[in-house]
Amino acid sequence: MGVEIRVEGLRKSFGRQVIWEDVTFTIPAGEISALLGPSGTGKSVFLKNLVGLLRPDRGHVFVGGGDVPRLRENDLYELRRKFGVLFQDGALFGSMNIYDNIAFPLREHTRKGEAEIRRIVLEKMEMVGLSGAEGKLPGEISGGMKKRAGLARALVLDPEVILADEPDSGLDPVRTAYLNQLFVDLNAEMGATFLIVTHDIGTARVLPDNLGLLFRRGLVMFGPREMILSSTHPAVNQFFNARRQGPIGMAEEKDLAEIESEGAAPASMPAPIPPQLMPSDGGPRPAMRRPGAWLREHHVEAPPGSFIDDEGRDWMTEWESLTSARQRPQ
Numbered sequence: 001m002g003v004e005i006r007v008e009g010l011r012k013s014f015g016r017q018v019i020w021e022d023v024t025f026t027i028p029a030g031e032i033s034a035l036l037g038p039s040g041t042g043k044s045v046f047l048k049n050l051v052g053l054l055r056p057d058r059g060h061v062f063v064g065g066g067d068v069p070r071l072r073e074n075d076l077y078e079l080r081r082k083f084g085v086l087f088q089d090g091a092l093f094g095s096m097n098i099y100d101n102i103a104f105p106l107r108e109h110t111r112k113g114e115a116e117i118r119r120i121v122l123e124k125m126e127m128v129g130l131s132g133a134e135g136k137l138p139g140e141i142s143g144g145m146k147k148r149a150g151l152a153r154a155l156v157l158d159p160e161v162i163l164a165d166e167p168d169s170g171l172d173p174v175r176t177a178y179l180n181q182l183f184v185d186l187n188a189e190m191g192a193t194f195l196i197v198t199h200d201i202g203t204a205r206v207l208p209d210n211l212g213l214l215f216r217r218g219l220v221m222f223g224p225r226e227m228i229l230s231s232t233h234p235a236v237n238q239f240f241n242a243r244r245q246g247p248i249g250m251a252e253e254k255d256l257a258e259i260e261s262e263g264a265a266p267a268s269m270p271a272p273i274p275p276q277l278m279p280s281d282g283g284p285r286p287a288m289r290r291p292g293a294w295l296r297e298h299h300v301e302a303p304p305g306s307f308i309d310d311e312g313r314d315w316m317t318e319w320e321s322l323t324s325a326r327q328r329p330q
């Protein structure tokens, strides 16, 4: 099962470059969250702070009772076993075949025998659709396969939290769609907490339960997908609708000055909110909210055309008949 991550008052700088001043939010247990933001806003730095690879100037990262920046080396080593991290390029060892790459954390962090290791590695390879690729070297497989191998390796210690840094970078749209489906299916199956950093607006709009935006040395907003995708906050609206009009410019330094002279651009109507990706077996994930639930609860009108899928079905009104109910969120 996944754990909650609570971040409080996080500040990080490198020399005179302040990355963020005061980031505070909670990543809910067992849900899929995605973090976005223009280049250089510190998304990768944030992931590294969560696992203690970088230390903040100040602030807290509470995971499972411990405060990551204050853990001693031994405790940090233990805590890292709760995390499965998928780095941008898969971070595979080039000279090791895929099997040995995926087995690596088990050989490094556990005392399991080779038979048990084999069982786990083959199981995770099957989960990510890599069965049969055991003997291949990373240089012999495609970018998408490398990502899936990196993901299988992130899964072998049965993590409670999965962090993925731009898992879709460099993938074609079809492979991205497969990878997103894999995240949804894994979350449904494992119940782990997922935090995915992505630049892909298509992914951000359909995959996660929660979305966050980093911009201007801070977290602009973090919350349920429907809250973010219906927001008229200028930066949030601009970013999640991939618009040029708004406070985010080509370079952050430049747009700050521009905004001061121009004033904030008015936000336009948010685009229709698409239905959220369902697990392959058709049943909703435990963490999934009923389409429109957040909007209704907060008396926010859905942007026209929301929750209609490619086949013209309205997920808000036809939810019951469209989900083959195992556990139906209210």
Ligand SMILES: Nc1ncnc2c1ncn2[C@@H]1O[C@H](COP(=O)(O)OP(=O)(O)OP(=O)(O)O)[C@@H](O)[C@H]1O
Pocket (backbone or CB within 6 Å): 014, 019, 037, 038, 039, 040, 041, 042, 043, 044, 045, 046
């Ligand atoms: N170890 C480091 N030492 C000094 N500066 C660093 C270090 N790591 C990151 N930075 C700086 O911190 C800033 C944020 O980097 P980060 O890689 O987290 O950005 P990002 O939001 O993930 O960007 P992108 O979307 O382009 O991947 C950058 O300006 C980067 O140069």
